[in-house]
Amino acid sequence: MALLPIAEAQARLLALAGRMPVERVPLAEAVGRWVAEPIAARRTQPESDLSAMDGYAIRFADLPGPWRVIGESAAGNGFDGTVAAGEAVRIFTGAPLPAGADSVLVQEEANRDGDALHLAGEGPRHVGRNTRRRGLDFFQNDVLIAPGERLTPARIALAAIAGHADIAVRRKVRVAIAATGDELVPPGEPVGPAQLPESNRMMLAAQFADLPVDIVDLGILPDDLVTLTNAFATVDADLLVTSGGASVGDHDLVRPALEAAGATIDFWRIALRPGKPMMAGRRGDMVVLGLPGNPVSVFVTALLFAKPMVAHLAGAANPFPTPRLVLLGEDLPANGPRTDYIRAVTLDGRVHPAAIQDSSMLRTLARSTCLIIREPHAAAANAFELVEILDIA
Missing domain, CATH: 2.40.340.10 (MoeA, C-terminal, domain IV)
Structure with a gap:
């Protein structure tokens, strides 16, 4: 049997299943999820012209001054009047720019004596200097985050400032993990001469830790066809990942057990080192991945196949790692x-x-x-x- 190239195997794996259903979750629970619907701005940011510095709001045409200070504008408490010729308003970073003003004289270049204000430096070099214009970040109805993009902390903040309290994402992926082999014992338990502490389940769960998953731990399953078949036939998951028993030896029973449980194997054995004896298929709506038993092979095949499959199910536009x-x-x-x-x-x-x-x-x-x-x-x-x-x- 010819070995399947990695790119072809990855494409065939993703073709086994579509995306998870859409649900809406609060922003606080959305980090690490993939966006299911476009996130458009519900407001303009900033909603008005703001000061980018502490200083004085002035008309650029009035340079080089002097000016008379007629009031104050602070963030959340702007100045209601209008700045006329020869007038200035004390302003703070993030405060709305008063009507009539178009620039900010930074306080390091200002000399104030009571209400009298004089230039003490070069002053703003152009109209609009030291200000943030309305819509500098985005305007209402701009699409800010596209479907398939992951909600990073910065994108969570962007969605929040755009006016969203909850986000449409894909449902978490239920991933069942099983290790197979008579030689395996749980970590920390006494190990006999022919036994080995089981490590693959822990490693797989850790590899999935940054993904939106709910783990179903099937534990260590023996090399017994009936036990394996029953476990695979009754598990409720979107993705079943096994380690061990995927090769062709007399004790490699994962493939016959999967087929006995009603699974159809789509491909088996890929042109990969380490990790050649890997299989993929479906049982009903559940995708099944049979990984090798050696830990490094499990790590590599999980990196190239299992994690991308979870990301695909969870809505990622680009689920594969980038070299x-x-x-x-x-x-x-x-x-x-x-x-x-x-x-x-x-x-x-x-x-x-x-x-x-x-x-x-x-x-x-x-x-x-x-x-x-x-x-x-x-x-x-x-x-x-x-x-x-x-x-x-």
Whole structure:
């Protein structure tokens, strides 16, 4: 069976399911979610001309003064009158610019004696200096945030100042996580000679932590076809992610259990190192992802497939991680027929691959800050060449 290229596998994975239903949530609960409907401004910001500095509101045509101070304008408490020729109003940052005034003389360039005001510097260099004009940020009905954009803290603030108290987003994704294998025991419990502490569920949950998910922990499932089938047939989730049992050995029962539970496998085995024995399909409306068992393979396949699938379901316009170019710190050999994701660290503007790349070595992964991407059949690369990386820390 030919191995499926990564880009094709990613496209086929996203095609397995559409977006989650839309719901409205308060702004305080919307951070990290993806916008489902355009967010348009319900007001203009600022709604009037404002001062950008502490000083005096004046008419530019009256320079170089002098002026008579006729009042004060503060944020939330503006001056109701009109500034006429030779007049000025004491003004503070964020306060509305009085009618008639068109510029602000900063207080460092002003000399005031009672109500008499004189120029003590260069003064504003042009009309409108040291002011923020109405609509400088946006006007009412401007579309500020498009569907598919993520609600970062700055976008939350933008939505709030635009007049929104709640936002239309996609429902959180229910993600079921299961580890499979008779050799696995929960972390912290005694480990026998043929056993191993289970780590993949914890790692997957941590990888999903910054996404809008509700985790369903199916625990550690034994290498038993009936037990696996029952678990997969009864789970209520939008996405089922398993680790282990996805290869072709006698004890690799995830695929037959999924099929016995009513799942259809769309693809299996991809041109990826680490992580070749990965499968994807559907059981009803639920997407299923069978990841390998080795921890590094789980991490990489989750980064490239599981996390993007969650982001896609949650409404992301661009769910996949974005690589960047960095100078290589040392030579790399030519690559084989699979796309290789090499654990590495960035130091002094260059990237350095780890010496050993075994897919069971969590210590190397934990020390890594990025993955070097090596395309299939890539030629040998020399130090100081540009290579693509994915940041992971």
